[in-house]
Amino acid sequence: MDAPNLVVVPPTPLYTSLAASPSPSVSTAPSTPELTQSSDENQRSSSETTMEIYSMYGDDEPSSWPNDSPLKDKRATDVTYRSSARVSREASAYHSTAASSHRTSRTSGPRRTSAVSSTSRASSDAGSPYGGVDNEDMSAALRSILPPAPLVRPSQRHSSLSPPQHASPPQSRYLSPSPPHSRPSSSRSHASSAPHAHASSSSARRRSSQGAAPSEHISMASRPPSATTATSTSPRLLQKKRSDLSITPSVGEDPDSFHVRSTYAQLDVLGVKGDGIEEGVERTRARIGTSRESELMATNAIGDEEEKRRDLSPQEIQVLSSLDRYGFFSAPSHDRLVLVPSAALHKPLSRQTRPVTTASTSATSLSKLPPPRPPRREDERMEKWGRMLEPRSRDSGGNIQTWGMNPAKEHKLSRRAFKGIPNRWRSAAWLALLNNYSHTGKEQLQALAQEYREALEKHSAYDIQIDLDVPRTISGHVLFRTRYGLGQRSLFHVLHSFSLRCERCGYCQGMGPIAAMLLCYFAPERAYASLVHLHDAYHMHDIFSPGFPGLLESIYVQERIMEEMMPAVYVAFKKHMISTTSYATKWYITLFANSVPFQTHLRLWDAFLLEGPDLFVIVAIAIIWAYRDHITADAANFETVLSLLSSFFVPEDEDVFLEWISKVAENRKVRSDMEGWRVQWKELVASGRDGDALL
Numbered sequence: 001m002d003a004p005n006l007v008v009v010p011p012t013p014l015y016t017s018l019a020a021s022p023s024p025s026v027s028t029a030p031s032t033p034e035l036t037q038s039s040d041e042n043q044r045s046s047s048e049t050t051m052e053i054y055s056m057y058g059d060d061e062p063s064s065w066p067n068d069s070p071l072k073d074k075r076a077t078d079v080t081y082r083s084s085a086r087v088s089r090e091a092s093a094y095h096s097t098a099a100s101s102h103r104t105s106r107t108s109g110p111r112r113t114s115a116v117s118s119t120s121r122a123s124s125d126a127g128s129p130y131g132g133v134d135n136e137d138m139s140a141a142l143r144s145i146l147p148p149a150p151l152v153r154p155s156q157r158h159s160s161l162s163p164p165q166h167a168s169p170p171q172s173r174y175l176s177p178s179p180p181h182s183r184p185s186s187s188r189s190h191a192s193s194a195p196h197a198h199a200s201s202s203s204a205r206r207r208s209s210q211g212a213a214p215s216e217h218i219s220m221a222s223r224p225p226s227a228t229t230a231t232s233t234s235p236r237l238l239q240k241k242r243s244d245l246s247i248t249p250s251v252g253e254d255p256d257s258f259h260v261r262s263t264y265a266q267l268d269v270l271g272v273k274g275d276g277i278e279e280g281v282e283r284t285r286a287r288i289g290t291s292r293e294s295e296l297m298a299t300n301a302i303g304d305e306e307e308k309r310r311d312l313s314p315q316e317i318q319v320l321s322s323l324d325r326y327g328f329f330s331a332p333s334h335d336r337l338v339l340v341p342s343a344a345l346h347k348p349l350s351r352q353t354r355p356v357t358t359a360s361t362s363a364t365s366l367s368k369l370p371p372p373r374p375p376r377r378e379d380e381r382m383e384k385w386g387r388m389l390e391p392r393s394r395d396s397g398g399n400i401q402t403w404g405m406n407p408a409k410e411h412k413l414s415r416r417a418f419k420g421i422p423n424r425w426r427s428a429a430w431l432a433l434l435n436n437y438s439h440t441g442k443e444q445l446q447a448l449a450q451e452y453r454e455a456l457e458k459h460s461a462y463d464i465q466i467d468l469d470v471p472r473t474i475s476g477h478v479l480f481r482t483r484y485g486l487g488q489r490s491l492f493h494v495l496h497s498f499s500l501r502c503e504r505c506g507y508c509q510g511m512g513p514i515a516a517m518l519l520c521y522f523a524p525e526r527a528y529a530s531l532v533h534l535h536d537a538y539h540m541h542d543i544f545s546p547g548f549p550g551l552l553e554s555i556y557v558q559e560r561i562m563e564e565m566m567p568a569v570y571v572a573f574k575k576h577m578i579s580t581t582s583y584a585t586k587w588y589i590t591l592f593a594n595s596v597p598f599q600t601h602l603r604l605w606d607a608f609l610l611e612g613p614d615l616f617v618i619v620a621i622a623i624i625w626a627y628r629d630h631i632t633a634d635a636a637n638f639e640t641v642l643s644l645l646s647s648f649f650v651p652e653d654e655d656v657f658l659e660w661i662s663k664v665a666e667n668r669k670v671r672s673d674m675e676g677w678r679v680q681w682k683e684l685v686a687s688g689r690d691g692d693a694l695l
Contacts, residue, residue: 249262249459250458250459253459254459254461254464256464257459257460257461257463257464258459259284260284260463260464260467261459261460261463261496263283263284263484264467264484264489264492264493265456267283267302267484267489268489268493270302270303271302271303271486272301272302272303272482272483272484272485273300273301273302273303273304273307274301274307274482275303275482275485275486276320276478276479276481276482276485277316277319277320277481277482278482279481279482279483280301280482280483280484280485281297281298281301281483281484282483283298283483283484284467285467285468285471320478323478324371324372325372325374325423326372326423326477326520326598326599326602327477327478327479327520328476328477328478328598329476329477329478329481334369334647334648336365336643336646336647336648337365337366337367337368337369337647337648337650338363338364338365338366338644338647338648338649338650339363339364339365339366339650339651339652340623340626340649340650340651340652340657341363341364341626341652342651342652342653342656342657344625344626344627344628344629345622345625345626345656345657345659345660346656348660348663348664349565349621349625349660349663349664349667349670350565351564351565351566351567352565352566352567352568352569352628353567353568355568355569355628355629355632356628356629356632356633357632357633357634358633358634359629359630359632359633360630360633360635361630361633361635361636361637361640361641361644362630362640362644363627363630363644363647366650369597369648369650370650372597372598372599373599373654375420375422375423376655378422381416381419381420381422382422382424382425384416385416385421385422385425385429386425387406387409388405388406388409388412388413388416389403389404389405389406389425389428389429389432390403390404390405390406391403391404392404392441392442393441393442400428401442401445402431402432402435402441402442402445403428403429403431403432404432404435404436405432405436413610414610414662414666415662417429417433417606417607417610418603418606418607418658418659418661418662418665419655419658420602420603420606420654420658421602421606423602426521426602426606427521427522429606430521430522430530430605430606430609431522431526431530433609433610434530434533434609435533437533437537437538437609437610437612438533438536438537438538439537440533444529445526445529448525448528448529448532449525449526449528449529451497451501451528452493452494452497452524452525452528452529453525455496455497455500455501456493456496456497458500460496460499460500460507461499461506462495462496462499462506462507463496465507466492466495466496466499466507466512467492469495469509469512470488470491470492470495470512471483471488473491473512473513473516474513474516474517474593477516477520479519479520480516487516487519490519490524490527491512491515491516491519493524494515494518494519494524494527494528494531495507495511495512495515497528498511498515498528498531498532498535501531501532501535502535502541502544504541504545504546505535505541505544505545508544508589509589510543510544510586510589510590511531511544513590513591513593513594514531514534514590514591514593515527515531517593517601517605518530518531538608538612538613539612539613543588543589548585548589549685550588550613551581551585551588551589552581552681552690552694553678553681553682554588554613554616554617554620555580555581555584555588555694556677556680556681556684556693556694557617557674557677557678557681558580558584558617558620558621558624559580559694559695560673560677561617561621561670561673561674562621562624564673565621566624566625566628568628568632569624569628569631569632570695572631572632572636572641573631573641573695574695576636576637576638576641577638578638578641578642578695579694579695580694580695581694582642583642583645583646584620584645587616587619587620588616588620591604591605591608591616592604592616592619594648595648595649596648596649596650596651597650597651599654600650600651600654600657603654603658604616604619604658604661607658607661607662607665611665614665614671614674615661615665617674618661618664618665619661621664622657622660622661622664623645623649624645625660627644627645630644631644681693
């Protein structure tokens with residue numbers, strides 16, 4: 001009996017792929033497997049083959065393959081990570097994070113940041129860098145790069161299925177593009193795409209003998225060549241120009257690295273369901289479970305138009321209502337939360353000759369992170385910043401591209417920046433501060449945006465590590481919660497492109513929190529440009545370079561200030577043999593992103609973008625100054641001091657904390673000494689005497 005034109009086999013094979021021609025895969029599998037025979041079964045495509053359906057859950061060994069099997073000895077190398085996170089090669093390459101016992105470790109820190117900003121939505125509306133791929137383009141490109149369908153081991157016939165009468169190609173274990181009606185992104189709308197009815201869960205669409213396009217639920221990437229024709233009636237995925245991104249492997253690119261990069265590229269076009277609400281489905285770092293449920297979850301996690309057209313469900317409303325003012329979900333806090341006492345900061349920085357030795361060795365601890373407080377006089381400050389900032393350039397449509405400071409108000413900039421930039425104006429103000437400090441403008445931003453898009457077409461040796469770090473970077477924020485959601489895709493793209501910017505720096509984990517912070521207020525292209533400004537103008541190149549020379553320089557300056565202003569504290573560090581690198585490395589690498597509440601971190605960035613690299617050295621001094629009595633206490637030891645300085649610091653009063661920092665930043669003698677100590681450190685490095693210069 002002839003095989004039907006199209007059948008549906010939802011379960012995912014458990015074994016490795018074959019280097020065979022791609023087989024049709026189903027984008028949305030029905031909940032109950034059922035084989036549907038075409039009414040036109042007597043007329044079949046020449047590209048179709050007949051094969052017997054075996055159990056996909058058997059335990060047969062490889063030796064059980066028939067000797068005469070045409071698929072024998074054609075196993076392809078499975079795509080898995082070659083890293084410490086290597087997973088078994090006996091299963092598929094993704095799994096449900098909701099059901100897996102190996103769920104990605106989430107940080108236990110405070111859940112914080114700005115809710116999905118208008119700039120992020122604008123960047124999505126403007127289109128992903130992969131936008132503009134139509135059905136035919138996607139089909140032709142993906143057929144050449146997606147791995148072949150996996151091999152189904154022969155075993156006893158699957159008793160739960162109806163008796164197989166015809167051939168049934170197995171599902172591909174790799175990500176396939178969604179049907180044409182799917183959304184290109186989790187936050188992009190299709191005004192021009194007509195809605196399409198979903199196929200019945202018990203049958204697939206039929207095609208005619210004249211070669212009409214198969215069902216819209218069949219993956220275009222894995223159709224046989226004859227199944228994708230120039231006369232396809234499926235609508236375009238996107239009504240845009242052709243994508244700038246090539247989704248073919250680069251010469252010499254590692255297969256694992258390409259699998260990561262192509263997965264993000266495809267999902268940037270297709271989007272994912274439940275962006276910002278659900279955990280999502282893992283596709284690159286781990287594998288799918290052996291259950292059919294896991295495979296269905298992975299298939300159904302691809303975005304579609306219907307989700308964005310319907311009203312929010314009560315559950316979604318409840319989840320979103322739990323966000324704080326910066327977009328963080330309510331969640332358990334850090335293990336060690338300590339209060340930064342305001343009383344210690346009421347005294348300005350000065351030389352302390354009489355240390356306190358009777359104080360307790362531990363600071364006041366907190367059971368949970370307090371919710372962010374509304375900034376004082378926020379409405380009034382919004383009006384002031386509205387008069388301080390002015391447009392500098394616009395695009396052809398009249399939209400503001402760059403901002404600058406009103407010269408008549410510039411003398412008030414420092415005082416207002418330390419008081420905190422209103423969140424509504426933070427994006428524009430940060431852009432103006434970055435451009436002012438780096439002496440750049442519209443032309444440079446446009447050039448960097450083009451550089452960002454071009455870098456997406458190249459492969460990076462750091463792609464696998466970036467992919468491992470993306471889901472654990474401020475995952476408590478609504479923008480970065482969903483696996484492969486808009487925020488995580490943007491973060492991967494920015495870090496991928498930036499890793500190609502400087503061969504010496506490449507990529508390090510400290511870049512993730514910084515890029516995520518920028519993505520809360522900028523579109524990906526602008527976030528990339530801001531990272532470049534930080535790298536070039538703010539000397540983050542020295543922080544990120546191998547050996548972290550900028551980190552050691554900042555630590556040297558910090559130690560000189562401690563020795564000058566707090567000699568007893570400096571002596572206590574030497575007595576207890578505590579090196580500054582043991583507690584301050586994460587401060588400087590992440591710019592305090594993982595050490596203070598998000599709202600405090602935003603205010604520190606307001607000042608940092610104005611003052612430059614010295615600002616975070618002063619922040620480190622502020623923390624040491626606040627706990628100086630605990631450090632010099634008679635009962636203090638290595639464990640108590642190191643534990644204290646490795647805590648998560650919650651200022652008792654943000655205004656007092658920032659005011660103390662602003663006074664030190666305005667102290668000309670201190671700033672002059674800091675500059676001199678930086679020069680001194682460079683001389684020590686040049687002469688090879690830097691080895692003994694630090695604690």
